[in-house]
Amino acid sequence: xxxxxKVKQNKKTGEYYILLPKKLLAKTxxxxxxxxxxxxNKDNSFSLVKYNNDxxxxxxxxxx
Numbered sequence: 548x549x550x551x552x553k554v555k556q557n558k559k560t561g562e563y564y565i566l567l568p569k570k571l572l573a574k575t576x577x578x579x580x581x582x583x584x585x586x587x588n589k590d591n592s593f594s595l596v597k598y599n600n601d602x603x604x605x606x607x608x609x610x611x
Contacts, residue, residue, distance in 0.1 A: 552565045567577070577583070577597055586594040 550568050550571060552567070554563050554565055556563050572578070575597070582598050584596045584598070586596060588594055
């Protein structure tokens with residue numbers, strides 16, 4: 548499973564954000580409001596980690 552996700556910017560605050568696809572949310576069990584950390588793996592991939600240690604790697608080596 549792979550995704551192309553556009554990074555968006557809030558015009559009022561300048562903050563960047565992404566909207567995660569429903570299929571990814573269903574696969575991980577994540578919900579709106581969950582806190583997710585974005586980690587640069589420095590190999591052209593990123594890991595998204597929920598604070599309860601659920602991990603998903605996008606690109607490169609895929610872990611769901």
